[in-house]
Amino acid sequence: MAFHGIIRGLIAGAAGTTALNAATYLDMAVRGRPASSTPEQSVDRLADRADVSLGEGEEAENRRSGLGPMLGIATGLGVAAGYRAVLGRRLPWAVETGALTLLAMAGSAAPMTLLGITDPRTWSGSDWMADLVPHLAYGATAATALRLIDE
Numbered sequence: 001m002a003f004h005g006i007i008r009g010l011i012a013g014a015a016g017t018t019a020l021n022a023a024t025y026l027d028m029a030v031r032g033r034p035a036s037s038t039p040e041q042s043v044d045r046l047a048d049r050a051d052v053s054l055g056e057g058e059e060a061e062n063r064r065s066g067l068g069p070m071l072g073i074a075t076g077l078g079v080a081a082g083y084r085a086v087l088g089r090r091l092p093w094a095v096e097t098g099a100l101t102l103l104a105m106a107g108s109a110a111p112m113t114l115l116g117i118t119d120p121r122t123w124s125g126s127d128w129m130a131d132l133v134p135h136l137a138y139g140a141t142a143a144t145a146l147r148l149i150d151e
Helices: 002-031 037-052 055-088 093-114 126-151
Strands: none
Touching: 002 055, 002 093, 002 126, 037 055, 037 093, 055 093, 055 126, 093 126
16 A cells, blocks of 8 residues: 555656646746756756766756756655555645645755755745745645545
């Protein structure tokens, strides 16, 4: 049964990650802002710490561009799968939405904070909102997906 919960969590995490990405790209289009460079910076820091070469020039840049978003996908899948595996039962939708939102925010910001890429203590109110809205889309979608899967 735990295995099925993890699979259900992975499916919900995939749905939530898609919603997060859609909200992020919509924000970029509406505000005309560039993509965040923090995923690629994370790849660089992790590669440095693991003493792994990304290659040189364009090859390294292409690897950063591919691996950066994969970190986000892994976070999105892992948050919902871990949530479902640990909890194993349903809570009210709003509670699950809030929990998944906060877990996803922590799952993305904590590693980047530990790597020295960002410091949420220095974020402005608009920075927090720009982070909250896509993660809320993640949480609401993942919580909804869990409900639909469990029916």
